[in-house]
Amino acid sequence: MTQNVQAPVPTKQAAAPTIAVRKSCNPDGIGLSHYVLMDRKAAK
Amino acid sequence: MTNATCARAASVSPLVPVDIGHDVYAAVTDPETAFWALVDKTRIAESIAEGSPLLENFREKSDSFAKELQALRFELTPSGVYLNPTERCNLNCTYCYLPGKQRSEGQHMSESTLVAALTRLRDYFRSVMPEGRLPRAIFHGAEPLMNKGAVFAAIEEFRDDFAFGIQTNGTLLDDAAVDFLTARNVSIGLSLDGPVAGITDATRLTWGGKSVHEKVLKAMEKLRGYGSWSVITTCTTENLKHLTQMVELFHAHEVPTCMLNTLRCTLPGARGVKPADADMGKALFAALDRTHALYQKTGRKLVVANFANILIAILAPTARRLMCDISPCGGGRAFFALAADGSLYPCSEFIGLPRFNGGNLFEGGGIEAALKSDAFGAVTSRNVDRFAPCSDCAIRHFCGSPCPAEAHEMNGGMDRIGAFCDFYKEQVNYALRLIADGKSDNYLWDGWDEGTDTTFLMR
Numbered sequence: 174m175t176q177n178v179q180a181p182v183p184t185k186q187a188a189a190p191t192i193a194v195r196k197s198c199n200p201d202g203i204g205l206s207h208y209v210l211m212d213r214k215a216a217k
Numbered sequence: 218m219t220n221a222t223c224a225r226a227a228s229v230s231p232l233v234p235v236d237i238g239h240d241v242y243a244a245v246t247d248p249e250t251a252f253w254a255l256v257d258k259t260r261i262a263e264s265i266a267e268g269s270p271l272l273e274n275f276r277e278k279s280d281s282f283a284k285e286l287q288a289l290r291f292e293l294t295p296s297g298v299y300l301n302p303t304e305r306c307n308l309n310c311t312y313c314y315l316p317g318k319q320r321s322e323g324q325h326m327s328e329s330t331l332v333a334a335l336t337r338l339r340d341y342f343r344s345v346m347p348e349g350r351l352p353r354a355i356f357h358g359a360e361p362l363m364n365k366g367a368v369f370a371a372i373e374e375f376r377d378d379f380a381f382g383i384q385t386n387g388t389l390l391d392d393a394a395v396d397f398l399t400a401r402n403v404s405i406g407l408s409l410d411g412p413v414a415g416i417t418d419a420t421r422l423t424w425g426g427k428s429v430h431e432k433v434l435k436a437m438e439k440l441r442g443y444g445s446w447s448v449i450t451t452c453t454t455e456n457l458k459h460l461t462q463m464v465e466l467f468h469a470h471e472v473p474t475c476m477l478n479t480l481r482c483t484l485p486g487a488r489g490v491k492p493a494d495a496d497m498g499k500a501l502f503a504a505l506d507r508t509h510a511l512y513q514k515t516g517r518k519l520v521v522a523n524f525a526n527i528l529i530a531i532l533a534p535t536a537r538r539l540m541c542d543i544s545p546c547g548g549g550r551a552f553f554a555l556a557a558d559g560s561l562y563p564c565s566e567f568i569g570l571p572r573f574n575g576g577n578l579f580e581g582g583g584i585e586a587a588l589k590s591d592a593f594g595a596v597t598s599r600n601v602d603r604f605a606p607c608s609d610c611a612i613r614h615f616c617g618s619p620c621p622a623e624a625h626e627m628n629g630g631m632d633r634i635g636a637f638c639d640f641y642k643e644q645v646n647y648a649l650r651l652i653a654d655g656k657s658d659n660y661l662w663d664g665w666d667e668g669t670d671t672t673f674l675m676r
Contacts, residue, residue: 189241191264191271192653193254195282195673196533196666200289200551 230265230272233611237646242653244611244646247275249602250282251534251614254675255653271675278673286614289535290545294345295588297353297552298338299565302326302371303364304557308386308429311420312451312480312487314622316569320359321424326557328367334555334578335371339378341584354379355404357554357565362389369397376401384408384449386421387436388429395439405446409433410453412462419455420490437470447474447522452497453490460504468511468519474662476523477501482636483566483622494639502647509659520662528648528657530615533669542641544601544617549575549593553584561587563596566622573622595631596621604632615648616641 232245232254243258245265254271256264265272304323306315313320326334335354342352354375361368362385372381382404390407398405411417414430421429440446450456450463460477467475479497482488492500501524508519526539540547548554549563556568559577561584567573573595575587587593599621601607607618618624618641624633651657658665 188260188264189257191254191256191675192242193252193271193274193673193675194532194652194671195252195278196536196669197285197672198533198536198669200293200535200537 230262230267232265232272232275234261234265235611235646235649237649237653239650239653242649244649245271246611247279247282248611248613249286250279251286251530252279252282252673253531253615253649255649274673274675281672285535290543290614293547293551295352295550295552295584296342296346296350297355298342299355299357299552299554300331300334300361301357301359301554301556301565301568302331302361302368303359305363306358306360306386307363307388307423308360308421309424310422310451311490312453312484314481314483314487314566314569315359316484319569323359324557325364326367326559328370330559331367331371332374334559335375335379337578337583338555339375351378351380353382353552355382355384357384358386359557360386360389362394365389365394369394372398372401372403380404382406386429387433390436390439392439395436399440399443402445405440405443407433407436407440407446407448408451409437409448409463410450410456412459412466416456416459420451420453434470437472441471444473446472447476448472449476449478451478451480452492452500453480454492454496455490457492457496457500460500461507464504464508464519464521465511468508468515468517471517472519474520474522477504477521478523479637479640481566481620481623482627483620484569484626488627488636491636494637494643497637497640498643498647501644505647505660509656512659518659518662521660524644524648525661525665527615527644528651528660529665531645531648531652532657533666534614536666536669541619542617543614544607545597545599546617546619546621548621549588549597553587553593563593564622566620567596570622570626595625599624599631606638607634610642612642612645615645 232247235244237244242255243261244253244255246253252275303325304319306320356368361383384406387407410420414428417430418428480487482491505521505524512518526537530537530542540551554562554565559579561575561578562568562573573592575590575592601613601618607613619635621631623635625631627636
């Protein structure tokens with residue numbers, strides 16, 4: 174006797190969640206080759 | 218993901234798909250506003266279709282994003298100056314953008330001239346900057362410590378008027394100099410090109426051919442524990458395969474910030490040691506991966522600032538610090554450079570190129586005239602929206618097609634790309650993959666987003 178085997182119904186995988194981030198501030202850039210983290214506490 | 222898949226998805230949405238080489242995510246961007254999102258790479262079309270939450274939310278904000286980018290690109294006033302207090306340098310590096318004759322035989326700026334220059338600069342910045350914010354003044358080279366007496370006198374006299382920095386090859390940074398600079402919170406940048414002398418010596422030697430590697434290591438030891446210092450490695454064919462060792466060396470010396478810069482091919486001498494774009498990417502990404510592994514192992518970050526700036530350009534365009542990766546670049550508008558003879562240039566990168574001399578600080582209209590000069594205008598009007606292939610590039614405002622000096626001298630015009638177009642694209646893809654994997658903060662300094670507001674968030 175053969176058994177009817179029902180093929181599994183393909184299920185749609187959940188989509189990976191969308192990622193989008195944007196932050197804003199007053200522009201403060203000035204530099205070229207010297208990277209100025211000059212607002213950092215600098216003293217030894 | 219195929220190009221055809223991207224094209225089909227793009228045909229129904231203003232957002233442009235970009236294959237970033239991630240297992241799960243593709244990017245979509247609005248190139249004009251530097252907006253981006255990461256979406257399931259198998260669902261791009263539905264993610265950006267009419268009526269999708271992403272597209273609806275983007276449309277609500279797109280005008281404000283456009284205004285923000287317009288202000289960043291075209292409405293800044295200068296807030297910094299690169300000061301070249303001497304034309305001379307004690308080294309003869311292969312790739313230097315300054316002409317050799319200047320560096321070997323050039324003039325120093327006298328102390329009185331430097332003080333007079335800073336007086337004019339202070340008065341100018343007071344007229345254009347908000348009260349309470351100090352302009353940045355970076356002593357740059359050639360080698361500024363060749364004229365140490367004048368530089369230190371100027372720092373002493375104007376310590377309340379500028380936030381000072383100095384970019385030095387480190388060979389003249391003795392104990393007294395370190396004590397003077399650190400006591401005044403001067404930001405200090407060194408240069409080192411190899412993890413061992415043999416590699417550094419391939420591109421950075423004295424005029425007499427002597428190694429400076431050990432001297433720079435000693436300077437690094439002196440600065441250990443100081444909060445505001447960094448080391449630049451200029452990436453060339455000579456050191457590219459050693460970049461991972463470089464970051465290991467920097468991390469071991471507790472360097473807080475380093476830069477692994479692609480060399481600038483402005484002058485022909487540099488082009489002989491120019492790495493291929495793919496090699497540059499492979500080496501840089503391996504080094505970045507190593508910094509991340511070191512952070513996870515030790516809890517201490519080594520920020521690779523040039524890459525951190527790309528991440529920030531994506532996450533918070535207006536919070537970027539370096540102004541090379543934006544178009545127009547910062548040269549001649551966010552900052553400018555003063556040469557030792559009093560000439561004003563859009564950036565130090567142009568000092569060897571007389572046609573970009575915008576006039577003299579002490580003559581005629583000084584700074585204001587220079588900012589309006591044709592020489593500066595050639596740089597400040599360079600706009601990636603207006604020339605191919607950048608004008609069709611989905612990531613053009615995360616890259617900016619650096620550098621105008623290089624594009625002009627190497628590739629024949631301001632409407633040409635720079636030397637590393639394919640590398641910059643891959644760098645943005647690498648950054649987007651880190652964001653997809655939730656790792657981006659590990660590559661940025663703690664508190665990088667202090668003072669920012671979140672204006673868009675989906676995740």
